[in-house]
Amino acid sequence: MKLLLRLIVALFVAAPALGNSTPVIEAGNRRWIVTFKPKVKRAGREKALASLGVKVVKHVATDGDTDNEFSAAVVDLPVGKTLIKPLPVFDALTVGDTSEDDIVSIEADQRLNWIEQVSFQSSPLPGIGGVMEGLKFPKAGQFVENPISVSLAASRPEITWGVNRVHAPAAWDTTEGKDVRVAIIDTGIDLTHPDLIGQVDGGYSAIKKTENPEDYTDDNGHGTHVSGTVAGIRDGKGVVGVAPIARLYAVKVLDADGSGNISDVVDGIVWAAKNDMQVANLSLGAPVGSDALRGAVRYAKGRNVVIVAAAGNSGGSVSFPGAYPEVIAVSASDSKDQLASFSSRGPEVKFIAPGVDVISSKMGGGFASFSGTSMACPHVAGLVALAVSQGYVGLSGPDGVLAQLKRAAKPLAGLKPEEQGFGMIDAGKLVH
Numbered sequence: 001m002k003l004l005l006r007l008i009v010a011l012f013v014a015a016p017a018l019g020n021s022t023p024v025i026e027a028g029n030r031r032w033i034v035t036f037k038p039k040v041k042r043a044g045r046e047k048a049l050a051s052l053g054v055k056v057v058k059h060v061a062t063d064g065d066t067d068n069e070f071s072a073a074v075v076d077l078p079v080g081k082t083l084i085k086p087l088p089v090f091d092a093l094t095v096g097d098t099s100e101d102d103i104v105s106i107e108a109d110q111r112l113n114w115i116e117q118v119s120f121q122s123s124p125l126p127g128i129g130g131v132m133e134g135l136k137f138p139k140a141g142q143f144v145e146n147p148i149s150v151s152l153a154a155s156r157p158e159i160t161w162g163v164n165r166v167h168a169p170a171a172w173d174t175t176e177g178k179d180v181r182v183a184i185i186d187t188g189i190d191l192t193h194p195d196l197i198g199q200v201d202g203g204y205s206a207i208k209k210t211e212n213p214e215d216y217t218d219d220n221g222h223g224t225h226v227s228g229t230v231a232g233i234r235d236g237k238g239v240v241g242v243a244p245i246a247r248l249y250a251v252k253v254l255d256a257d258g259s260g261n262i263s264d265v266v267d268g269i270v271w272a273a274k275n276d277m278q279v280a281n282l283s284l285g286a287p288v289g290s291d292a293l294r295g296a297v298r299y300a301k302g303r304n305v306v307i308v309a310a311a312g313n314s315g316g317s318v319s320f321p322g323a324y325p326e327v328i329a330v331s332a333s334d335s336k337d338q339l340a341s342f343s344s345r346g347p348e349v350k351f352i353a354p355g356v357d358v359i360s361s362k363m364g365g366g367f368a369s370f371s372g373t374s375m376a377c378p379h380v381a382g383l384v385a386l387a388v389s390q391g392y393v394g395l396s397g398p399d400g401v402l403a404q405l406k407r408a409a410k411p412l413a414g415l416k417p418e419e420q421g422f423g424m425i426d427a428g429k430l431v432h
Contacts, residue, residue, distance in 0.1 A: 030076050030077045031057070031074065031075070031076055031077075031108070031109040031261070032054070032074070032075050032076075032077070032106055032107065032108060032109055033072055033073070033074055033075075033105075033106070033107050033108075033109045033262060033263050033266070033290065033291075033292045034048075034049065034052075034054075034072060034073045034074075034075055034103060034105075034106050035071075035072045035103070035104045035105045035106075035107075035291050035292045035295055036048070036071045036072065036073075036102050036103060036104060037101075037102055037103075037104055038068075038069045038070065038071075039069050040071055040102045041063060042059070042061065042063060044102050045059070045061070045071060045073060045102070048102050048103055049073055049075060052075070053078065054075035054076060054077055054078070055075060055076045055077075055078065056073055056074070056075055057073075057074040057075060057076055058073070058074050058263075058267075059071070059072075059073050059074075060072045060073070060074070060263065060266055060267045060270050060292075060296075061073075062270060062273075062274060062299065068299060068302035068303060069299070070270060070295050070296060070298075070299035072263070072266065072292045072295070072296075074109055074261075074263045104291060104295070105291035105292070107290055107291060107292065109261050109262055109263045110261065110262050110288070110290075111259060111260070111261050112259065112260070112261075112262070112286050113257065113258050113259045114253075114254055114258060114259070114260060114265065114284035114285060114286055115186075115187070115220075115222050115254065115258040115283070115284055115374060116258060158234070158235075158236055158237060158238060158239060158240050159240055160229075160239055160240075160358065160359050160360070161335055161354065161357075162229070162353070162354030162355075162358050162375075162379055163229070163239075163240060163241070163242055163379070163382075165335070165354050165424070166242060166353060166354070166379050166382075166383060166424065166425055166426065166427055167426045167427045167428045168242045168243075168382065168383075168386075168427045169427075170426070170427055170428030170431075171386050171427040171428055171430055171431045172234075172244075174390075174431035175386050175389045175390060175431060176234070176243060176244050176245040176246075176386075176389075177231070177242075177243025177244070177245055177246035177382065177385035177386050177388075177389050178245045178246075178389055179245075179246075179247060179389070180243065180246045180247065180278050180279060180385040180388045180389050181201070181246075181247050181249060181276065181277045181278045181279070182230055182231065182243070182246050182247065182248055182249065182277065182278070182279040182280075182281060182381060182382075182385055183249045183251045183268075183271075183272035183277040183279065183280045183281065183305075184223050184226055184227050184230065184248055184249065184250055184251060184281050185251040185253055185265070185268045185269065185272060185280055185281065185282045185284070186218075186222055186223030186226055186250075186251070186252070186253070186254060186281070186282075186283060186284065187218050187219065187220035187221070187222045187223040187224075187252065187254045187255070187256075187258060188203070188205070188216045188217050188218035188219065188220070188223050188224075188250050188252040189203070189216070189217070189218050189223050189224055189227050189248060189250035190217065190218045190221075190224040190361070190363045190364065191217060191250075192365075193224060193228070193361045193362075193363070193364075193365060194233075194237075194238055194365065195228050195232040195233050195235075195238040195239055195240075195361045196224070196227055196228065196231075196232065196233070196248070196361060197233070198233075199227070199231050199232075199233060199247070199248050200227075200247075200248045200249065200250055201247045201248065201249060202249050202250075203216035203249045203250030203251055203252065204216060204249075204250075204251050204252070204268070204271045204275075205252040206251070206252065206253045206260075206264045206265075206267035206268045206271065207252060207253060207254070207255055207260060207264050215252070216250040216251065216252040217250070217252075218250070218252075218363050219255070219256040219363075220254065220255070220256050220257070220258055220363070221362065221363035221364075221368075222254070222258060222283070222374070223250065223252070223254075224361050224362065224363045225360045225361060225362065225363075225368060225370055225375070226281060226283045226360070226374065226375075226377070226378045227241075227248055227250075227360075227361065227378075228241060228360035228361030228367075229241055229242065229358065229360045229375065229378035229379060229382065230242060230243060230246065230248065230281060230378045230381050230382045230385070231243055231244055231245070231246040231247075231248050231382065231385075232244060232360065232361060238361070238367065239359060239360050239361060239367060241378075241382055242378070242379055242381075242382025242383055242385070242386070242427070243382040243383075243385035243386050243389075246279075246382070246385040246389075249272070249275075249277060251268040251271060251272055251280075252268075253265045253267065253268035253284075254284065262286075262290050262292065262293060263292065265282075265284070265293065265296075265321075266290075266292045266293055266295075266296040269282075269293075269296040269297060269299075269300050269307075269321075270296050270299060270300070272300060272305060273296075273299055273300035273302075273303040273305050274303075276303075277305055278304070278305065278306065278385075278388050278393065279305070279306050279308065279381055279384045279385050279388060280300060280305050280306070280307045280308065280381075281308055281377060281378050281381035282307065282308065282309040282310065282321060282322075282327075282377070283309075283310050283372075283373075283374035283375070283377045283378060284309070284310065284374070285309065285310050285311070285312045285319030285320060285321075285322055285344075285373075286319055286320050287314075287319060287320070288320060289320035289321070289323065289324070290320075293320060293321055293324075294321075294324055297321050297324050297326045297327060298326055300326075301326040301397075301398050304393055304397045304398060305398070306328065306384050306388065306393070306398045306401050306402075307321070307326060307327045307328065307398075308327070308328045308330060308377055308378075308380050308381040308384060309321050309322035309327045309328070309329055309330070309377060310322060310329075310330060310372070310373035310374045310376065310377040311329045311330055311331045311332070311343060311344040311345065311346075311348075311349055311373045311376075312343075312344035312373055313332075313342040313343065313344065313372050313373055313374075314342075314344050315341065315342055315343070315344065315345075316344055316345075317344060317345075317346050318344050318345070318346045318348040318349060319344060322344075322348060323346070323348045324348075325348070326398075327348075328350045328351065328380060328384070328402065328405075329348045329349050329350055329421075330349070330350065330351055330352065330353050330355075330373060330376045330377045330379075330380045331343045331344065331345055331349045331351075331352045331353075331355075331373060331376065331419060331420060331421070332352070332353065332354070332355025332356060332371070332372065332373045332375070332376040333352045333353065333354055333355060333356070333376070333412065333420075333424070334354075334355075334356040334357075335354070335356065335357070337412045337413070337424070338414075338415075339352070339415055339419045339420065340355050340356050340371065340373075342371075342372070343355065343373055343376075343419070344373065345416075345418045345419045346418050347417075347418055349417075349418060349419065349420065349421040350402070350405075350421040350422060351380055351405065351409060351420070351421045351422055351423065351424070351425055352376070352412065352415070352419070352420035352421065352423060352424055353376040353377070353379035353380050353424065353425070354375070354376060354379055355371060355372055355373055355374075355375045355376030355379075356371045356375075357369050357371060358370060358371065358375035358376075360375070380405075380425065383405065383408075383425050383427055383430065384401060384405070386427055386430050386431070387401050387404050387405060387408075387430050388401060390404075390430065390431060392404040404430060405422070405425055405430075406422045407429065408425050408426050408427070408429035408430045409421075409422040409423040409424060409425045409426070410423045410424060410426060411423035411424075412424055
C-alpha cells in the first residue's frame with residue numbers, strides 16, 4: 001500500500017500533463033484528497049486510510065444513498081513522512097490488495113482563490129484592449145462598489161439591466177420560482193440585507209475557520225452580490241432577482257479572502273446534493289480540475305441538482321467546474337450584447353448572460369456594481385429556478401431542464417458558439 005501511494009505521488013509530480021483534471025502537485029504537499037469508488041462504506045475507507053498511515057481530517061461521503069454514491073476523505077501526512085521516490089511508470093490501480101482497489105485517486109488538496117478569476121470591480125471599466133492587456137483583479141475581499149451606480153441606486157429602477165435583458169418579468173405572471181431550492185455555493189450570504197431578509201432558508205459551512213457548520217454568513221461580499229441576482233426581493237426598491245421567490249441556501253465554501261480548498265468546494269457540492277437542493281450556483285472557478293470535484297459534480301447531477309457555474313474571466317479556456325459536461329457553464333455579455341472581453345470561452349459554454357456592470361446587493365447593505373462571469377452565472381441560475389418551478393426537472397432530470405433552456409435561448413448576432421453556447425435565454429419562453 002505504501003508503495004502504491006508513493007507511486008501515485010511520483011506519477012503526479014513527474015507527469016503534470018496527465019489530463020485536464022490532474023493538478024500540478026509540489027513535493028512536500030501534506031494535505032490530500034483520497035477519492036474512493038462508489039459504495040465503499042466507511043469501514044472500507046478507514047481500512048484503506050489506516051494502511052496509508054495518514055491522519056483523517058474529515059470524510060465527505062454519502063453513505064446510504066444506494067443508487068448514487070460519492071465518498072472521499074481529506075487527509076494529512078505525518079510530519080517528516082516521505083512519499084516521493086523515483087518509481088517506474090505503470091498502472092498503480094492494478095497493483096495491491098483489496099483496500100487499494102477501493103481507491104480511485106489520491107490528489108493534492110490545493111488551496112485556491114476561486115473568485116478572483118470570475119469576478120471583479122467594474123468601475124472604472126477599461127476599454128476592450130485594456131482588459132485583455134492589463135486587467136488587474138482586486139485583491140480577494142476588496143470588492144469596492146461602483147460609486148456612480150451606487151449613487152444612482154435611489155433613482156434607478158428595481159429591475160436591473162441584466163434581469164430585464166433575460167426578460168425575467170415576462171415570466172413573473174406565471175412563475176417567480178416559488179419554493180425552488182437554490183444553493184449559493186460561495187462565500188456565504190448576508191442574512192440582514194434588506195433585499196435578502198427572509199430569502200435564506202438555511203445553509204452550511206464547509207470551511208474549517210468557522211468551526212461551525214451553521215456559520216454561513218458572508219464575510220467577503222461575493223456570495224451576497226450573487227444572491228441578489230438570483231432571488232432579490234421584489235418590493236419596488238433595491239434590486240429584484242430573476243426568481244424573486246426562490247428559496248436560497250448559503251453554502252459557504254470560501255473564506256473572507258475568497259479562498260478555499262478543493263475539498264471545501266467538493267464538500268459544499270455534496271452537501272447541496274444530499275440536502276435536496278434543486279439548483280446550485282457556483283460563481284467560482286479554478287484553472288485546474290480534480291477527480292474529487294468531478295465526482296462530486298456527477299453525484300449532484302445524479303441527485304437531480306442542476307449545476308450552473310461561471311465560465312471564467314481569463315479570456316481563454318473555461319475554468320473548473322464549469323468545464324465539466326455535467327455543468328451549465330455561462331459566459332458574460334455586456335449591455336450591447338457583445339461578449340465581455342474578459343470572458344472565458346470554449347465548447348463547454350452552454351449559455352451567455354449579462355455580466356458587465358451588474359448591480360446587486362452589497363454585504364452590509366446597499367448595492368454594488370461588479371463585472372465577471374461570476375455575475376452572469378446567477379442570471380442563469382435564476383432562469384433555471386423558473387424552469388424547475390414549471391416542472392421541467394421531471395422531464396429526465398437536469399437534462400430536461402437543459403433542453404427547455406435551449407429551446408428558450410436565442411444566439412446573439414456576431415458571436416461564435418464557443419463564446420455563447422446556445423445564446424441568451426428568454427424567460428418568457430420558459431413558461432407554459
